[in-house]
Amino acid sequence: MNEPRLTLATASAWLEEVLGQFPDDRIELDKIDVLSGDSVPGIYNELLVHTHHMTVTLEEYCGSSLHLEVVKVRHEGQDYARKLVLRSGEGGPVVLAGIMRFRLEFVREEIRQTIVEASTPLGRILIENDVLRRIETVAFLRFPLQNTFGELLGPGAEDDFSYGRIAIIFCDGAPAVELLELIPSGI
Numbered sequence: 145m146n147e148p149r150l151t152l153a154t155a156s157a158w159l160e161e162v163l164g165q166f167p168d169d170r171i172e173l174d175k176i177d178v179l180s181g182d183s184v185p186g187i188y189n190e191l192l193v194h195t196h197h198m199t200v201t202l203e204e205y206c207g208s209s210l211h212l213e214v215v216k217v218r219h220e221g222q223d224y225a226r227k228l229v230l231r232s233g234e235g236g237p238v239v240l241a242g243i244m245r246f247r248l249e250f251v252r253e254e255i256r257q258t259i260v261e262a263s264t265p266l267g268r269i270l271i272e273n274d275v276l277r278r279i280e281t282v283a284f285l286r287f288p289l290q291n292t293f294g295e296l297l298g299p300g301a302e303d304d305f306s307y308g309r310i311a312i313i314f315c316d317g318a319p320a321v322e323l324l325e326l327i328p329s330g331i
Contacts, residue, residue, distance in 0.1 A: 156173050159310065162324050168291045176287055178285060181281075188331075195278070195281070199266070205239075206232035210233075212228060226243070237298070238328055241297050243324045270315065276315070283309065287306055287307065289329070290304060293326055305329065307327055
């Protein structure tokens, strides 16, 4: 079920593209491990190995709504990317850090505007606007944290790495969103 399609060798170009939205020369691709879903340990498996929106999964896990904080934005025409964190409630702990790249031409204008306003997590926007969506995991990752992601995930990290996934969200059948999603270590 939802096994990754790529190895690090074949995922490198994909990772470079997503990470290239907000470069950090401290991220070394050869330090990222690509895993099968059954190799993702413990709570990370529960939070990552599924085909649901992380918004819904994390809200259920935390027992509260998620608060979006946008760290950086790159917006050129119909291509919109942001580096972000999701918190459990406003001012709560970080429960996800990531990069979202959205091809805006695949959704209606009012949805584009809501995404660009950057006040609501993407999953919530798509759900509330009844966008037909399918989430496909590209790869599960063991990701080093000696970089901006480690800084975003905050203090209290128990390890020098955490787990995440790269995924595509298809909106009404079109590959509209590329995601890199990382869960804090010790969540």
